[in-house]
Amino acid sequence: MARLIIRVVITAIGLYVATLLIDDIRVDSNGTLIWAAIALGLVNALVRPLVILLTLPATVLTLGVFLLVINAAMLHLAAWFVSGFHVEGFFSALFGAIIVSLVSWATESLIKPAERA
Structure with missing residues (x-):
């Protein structure tokens, strides 16, 4: 359970950084930020694997891009589910997803060595 909470917090940090850097990504409150992080985690866990499977030829042809x-x-789908979480436009979502991924990767890499100690 603690790992799940840590993942939600890390995702929330990534979303927060994305809202700071991209004008077209907004959250109305801190509570909405947490709900958006939960929604993004659920969408990534439940929907993303099916979408990856269905788009496998495109993924292979573009070498993963x-x-x-x-x-x-x-x-975008997480924003559709959460009232108060707004993502305007494809490129905002694209850059936002990149930012969330980079912040999540960096934060997890800082936390993992501390867990092993």
Whole structure:
């Protein structure tokens, strides 16, 4: 359960950084930020694997670059589910997904060595 909470917090941090850097990604409140992180986690866990499977030819042809489009779509889908979380436009979603991924990767890499100690 603690790992799940840590993942939600890490995703929320990534979303927060995305809202700071991209004008077209907005959250109305901190509570909405947490709900958006939960929604993004659920969308990534439940919908993303099926979408990856269905778009496998495009992913292979683009050498994995199409995964960025899938991540942007998942961010848009999470915004559709959460009232108060707004993502305006494809490129905002694309850059937002990249930011969330980079922040999540960096934060997890900082936390993992501390867990092993």
